[in-house]
Amino acid sequence: MTGNPAGEGRPRGxxxxxxxxxxxxxxxGGSRGHNVAGRRLTxxxxxxxxxxxxxxxxxxxxxxxxxxxxxxxxxxFGEFWPKANRFEAPLISLGAGxxxxxxxxxxxGVRLSTGVFVLYADEESFTLMTPEGHMFAGWITFSAxxxxxxxxxxxxxxxxxxxxxxxxxxxxxxxxKEDQFWIQTLSSLARRLGATTAVVRKRTICVDSRxxxxxxxxxxxxxxxxxxxxxxxxxxxxxxxxxxxP
Amino acid sequence: MENSVTCAxxxxxxxxxxxxxxSGDVTAASEPALMSAYEEAAQQGARRLILNFTGLEYMNSxxxxxxxxxxxxxxxxxxxxxxxxxxxxxxEIFELTRLDEAITIYDDERSALAGGGS
Numbered sequence: 001m002t003g004n005p006a007g008e009g010r011p012r013g014x015x016x017x018x019x020x021x022x023x024x025x026x027x028x029g030g031s032r033g034h035n036v037a038g039r040r041l042t043x044x045x046x047x048x049x050x051x052x053x054x055x056x057x058x059x060x061x062x063x064x065x066x067x068x069x070x071x072x073x074x075x076x077f078g079e080f081w082p083k084a085n086r087f088e089a090p091l092i093s094l095g096a097g098x099x100x101x102x103x104x105x106x107x108x109g110v111r112l113s114t115g116v117f118v119l120y121a122d123e124e125s126f127t128l129m130t131p132e133g134h135m136f137a138g139w140i141t142f143s144a145x146x147x148x149x150x151x152x153x154x155x156x157x158x159x160x161x162x163x164x165x166x167x168x169x170x171x172x173x174x175x176x177k178e179d180q181f182w183i184q185t186l187s188s189l190a191r192r193l194g195a196t197t198a199v200v201r202k203r204t205i206c207v208d209s210r211x212x213x214x215x216x217x218x219x220x221x222x223x224x225x226x227x228x229x230x231x232x233x234x235x236x237x238x239x240x241x242x243x244x245x246p
Numbered sequence: 247m248e249n250s251v252t253c254a255x256x257x258x259x260x261x262x263x264x265x266x267x268x269s270g271d272v273t274a275a276s277e278p279a280l281m282s283a284y285e286e287a288a289q290q291g292a293r294r295l296i297l298n299f300t301g302l303e304y305m306n307s308x309x310x311x312x313x314x315x316x317x318x319x320x321x322x323x324x325x326x327x328x329x330x331x332x333x334x335x336x337x338e339i340f341e342l343t344r345l346d347e348a349i350t351i352y353d354d355e356r357s358a359l360a361g362g363g364s
Contacts, residue, residue, distance in 0.1 A: 010335060011302075011303070011304060011333055011335050011336070012303060012304045013304050013305075013306060014335050016306070017335075017339055017342070019338075020338045020341055020342045021342070040344075041342070041343075041344065042344070043314070043343050043344050043345065044314050045314065045317070045344060045345060045347060045348045046344055046347070051314075051318060053311075053315075119342070119343070120306060122306065125306070125307070125308070127307035129343070139307060139310075139311060139343075141307055141308060141311065143308075156311075158311050207314075207315060207318050208318045208321075208322070
């Protein structure tokens with residue numbers, strides 16, 4: 001952890017947190033940031049669906065220091081994702097306050113353009129928070145620590161589906177797809193760390209089985225619907241353009 | 247990362263309210279201390295819980311996640327959750343994570359106790 005020297009008036013570790021933002025801004029995202037720019041952040045308190053805590057972890061050699069794992073993970077974050085998904089960080093390594101854009105394949109040829117905000121980052125962990133319209137409202141914390149005779153590397157998600165449509169999608173194979181996503185990601189990371197035989201373990205806990213119907217209106221921000229509508233509109237507009245004379 | 251020490255002591259503030267005095271570090275490793283304090287407050291018959299963060303030294307994102315778990319348990323038992331004693335920095339973190347929309351924040355214990363209806 002990067003603490004602050006005592007006596008500077010800020011609590012220990014304050015620099016690891018992002019500064020407060022009310023709405024997200026996107027630097028160079030262009031049109032790809034349309035589902036992120038101006039959106040508010042959403043945590044597990046705000047979402048619609050059941051609240052889940054999903055933990056995926058691997059064990060690697062104790063000779064690999066937790067700080068080294070997190071440094072590699074931050075710097076090459078998107079490289080460990082399954083193919084057909086794209087992660088675009090604005091800087092070389094993820095830092096608190098950064099906004100990264102993502103294109104996620106959600107199956108059936110449907111792509112979801114969204115983003116994440118780096119809420120917290122220290123040398124042994126970092127946490128991403130999602131914006132309105134993302135599949136889920138919540139946090140994903142990536143961490144590494146010594147655990148017995150190994151270094152344990154973990155991704156933990158605390159989430160609720162953001163709206164009724166996403167909740168339905170999560171119930172109809174979304175959770176399974178998400179499991180596959182993180183298992184593939186951790187397997188790729190394990191290979192990079194030289195742990196070719198590492199097994200990804202997972203634990204899923206339903207923290208709150210109630211749905212928050214007061215947040216059902218979040219469907220208005222649904223990035224999947226908006227991405228699909230946007231691509232249909234641009235296809236239609238292209239077709240309507242007069243063809244150049246031969 | 248997880249070798250932190252959390253101290254969570256419970257005291258009754260009035261017939262319906264229990265205060266949990268939290269000191270030290272709040273991280274994911276604080277779960278046993280916080281949940282045991284919650285159980286003790288529930289056994290005291292608390293209908294409302296106030297978290298006192300005056301002694302908080304450090305909190306990371308794992309600690310914020312732990313507070314969400316505590317909040318869910320309190321909500322399930324219809325126990326409103328409030329907090330006071332947060333430094334300006336951690337008050338800002340509560341706002342950034344939008345935890346302040348579920349845990350009412352007060353400046354001090356007196357106003358937290360007076361704000362029982364919120």
